[in-house]
Amino acid sequence: MSNTLFDKVWDAHVVKKIENGPDVLFIDRHLVHEVTSPVAFLGLKNRAIPVLYPERTFATADHNTPTLNQHLPVKDPLSANQLAALEKNANEHGISYWGLGHEKNGIVHVIGPENGITLPGATIVCGDSHTSTHGAFGAIAFGIGTSEVEMVLSSQCIMQPKPRSMRININGELSFGVTPKDVALYIISKLTTSGATGYFVEYAGEVFKNMSMEGRMTVCNLSIEMGARGGMIAPDQTTFDYIKGREFTPKGEAWNKAMAYWETLYSEENAQFDKELTFEAADIEPMITYGTNPGMGFGISNSIPGAGEGSSAKTYKKSLAYMDFNEGDEMLGKPIDFVFLGSCTNGRIEDFRAFASIVKGRKKADNVTAWLVPGSHKVEEAIKTEGILDVLHDAGFNLREPGCSACLAMNDDKVPEGKYAVSTSNRNFEGRQGPGARTLLASPLVAAAAAVTGKVTDPRELMQLQEA
Amino acid sequence: MAYDKFNILTSTAVPLPIENIDTDQIIPARFLKATERKGFGDNLFRDWRYNADNTPKEHFVLNNPIYRGKILVGGKNFGSGSSREHAAWAVYDYGFRCVVSSFFADIFRNNCLNIGVLPVQVGPEFLDTIFKAIEANAETEFKVNLPEQTFTIVSTGEMETFGINEYKKGNMLNGFDDIDYLLNLKDNIKAFAGERPF
Secondary structure, three states, rough: OOOHHHHHHHHHHEEEOOOOOOOOOOOOOOOOOOOOOHHHHHHHHHOOOOOOOOOHHEEEOOOOOOOOOOOOOOOOOHHHHHHHHHHHHHOOOEEEEEEEOOOOOOOHHHHHHHHOOOOOOOOEEEOOOHHHHHHHHHHHEEEEEEHHHHHHHHHHHEEEOOEEEEEEEEEEOOOOOHHHHHHHHHHHHHHHHOOOOOOEEEEOOOOHHHOOHHHHHHHHHHHHHHHHOEOOOOOOOHHHHHHHOOOOOOOOOHHHHHHHHHHHOOOOOOOOOOOOEEEEEEHOOOOOEOOOOOOOEOOOOOOOOOOOOOOOOOHHHHHHHHOOOOOHHHHHHHHEEEEEOHHOOOOOOOOHHHHHHOOOOOOOOOOOEEEOOOEEEHHHHHHOOHHHHHHHHOOOOOOOOOHHHHOOOOOOOOOOOOOOEOOOOOOOOOOOOOOOOEEEEEOOOHHHHHHHHHHHOOOHHHHHHOOO | OOOOOOOEEEOOOEEEEEOOOOOOHOOHHHOOOOOOOHHHHHHHOOOHHEEOOOOOOOOOOHHHOOOOEEEEEEEEOEEEEOOOOOOHHHHHHOOEEEEEOOOOOOHHHHHHHHHHHEEEEOOOOHHHHHHHHHHHHOOOOEEEEEOOEEEEOOOOOOEOOOOOHHHHHHHHHOOOOOHHHOOOEEEEHHHHHHHOOO
8 A cells, every 4th residue: 555655756656567576666866976877877888878868867076086176186097087987978978967166066965955956756866875865855765786877877767676664753852962863873773784674764753853954864864874775754844945946946837736746745644664663862862883883883971882692792893803992991081083074974064063063162182183074065155154164263173175085085085094083974884984994973063072172072061061 | 787697506605704794895985996897806805805015814714715616605784885886796706606694785685686696695594504514614515596596505405495586586597687678668668757747
């Protein structure tokens, strides 16, 4: 029965059902970047076929780009070659391309929503697992592999078995100092990184109703880290207010028609989910991770749990050894070396506002190297016009240029071996931020508190001092 | 891109009894800069396999000559993280045609099926039995039978069946990919696109 938000959107996009096989799913919007697209374009060339609907694909450069001196030629020849390939492929096929220096350039999951490409009820894919971000608007959005990028370019469809459905409810009100990032890290810590594999998640309940679009994007972004292909939130007035008037949003009569449809996009009262979980907002604290997957996280004042006996103990111990942490260690007070504010998880204006609220009137700790990387030029512009840049400068921080940066360390923004980084990004895997780098995932507030104290610090302490 | 057909594979296996092996371990992001699909096998498990000075880490299983074969056996939740198909390419390019685990991450499993690597999901106890069999004798052979959907330890006959959807199974048996199928649907797709509101 087609009565969940997910069912409604999925079923409206099925071109064909294959018996004992996947659905052929129509894709409304396709985003491409330089890293996962070149082999797909090569595939089109080898088959001598065109892009079926170039106006439904949008290209940006973000993964492999420097965050300093973007006006100069890219130094690394391999990166430069990949960027040139994307530009050439986009131009050859008539696809919008927002390369380095373009006013609309930025991280693919930041610029989609900013420009009104991301719409409720749409299907959106990209060769990047954090495409789940766009689910914040009530879209079905998920990451795909390069073979599937080629499928979308050539046919505007992919072949997918329909995932099972899960609803995660969080009731009540978030406590002081608790952000959407903490909500997501909390859920992942409860579900583990494979707890939602095979499912598509809907987030529901008061906490998400009261959340800004930026916050919803952060939560949906991290759906993949609990194993889910994607996550979504029913569109409401907050959503409609955000998208209205953006460049690629429908206008006039088309807007009215779209609105009439979008207002039907919610799970019916009797909707059945394959799995349903409920948590209480009051149980969520500012979170931090201590291990090498995003599920290894807890409230910031906790101590690292013991390995236990089971079959997972070996993997757990390997993880702590990589981090050079011990069972029973407290996280508070651990010295850190780097702070990274940015990424498709936390590189939006609200994240910079939060960071600035803590560092305002304080100074960056001497032992900390801080990389503050806006998600897009539009975010960068807002940081300047809102006066946040002055606050950051006064506190001893500099702003870099937009891109994925140290989240995956494809460019020069690599955390050195053995160093600790408090990062607002999405993955603390071994070597993710550079070979041997040790990552502690946290919210922009926790990152800011670490940046000014040089160690893991509960941001609520600094916030209370400010308020007093 | 079309790939070799998969039918029955009998081979020794390489064991990696670690859980949550993510795609950043399978191939780190800094090795994703190519614009063609070649050479990714050289960087499979790069940072577990090589030191910073590019000398091999002798304790890593791929550097131990007694372990070889076309089957890779990993701990549960294999392939979590990034959607990079490069991870599946690296596995294939190194010479593996089959990955066995008790649980696979979604996108990695899909990517494998799209390029001709067969993901075989077995129960946690059978996975343990497989690891023990390899530990006892690295020459232990396994038989992957795709038509019958079975995975067998040849010496003992211990066997489990595995799931795969019929459509994908047909593709693997015949070496087909999805694009040919989709291109044949073009008229349906165009009609469908004409009805989309945005």
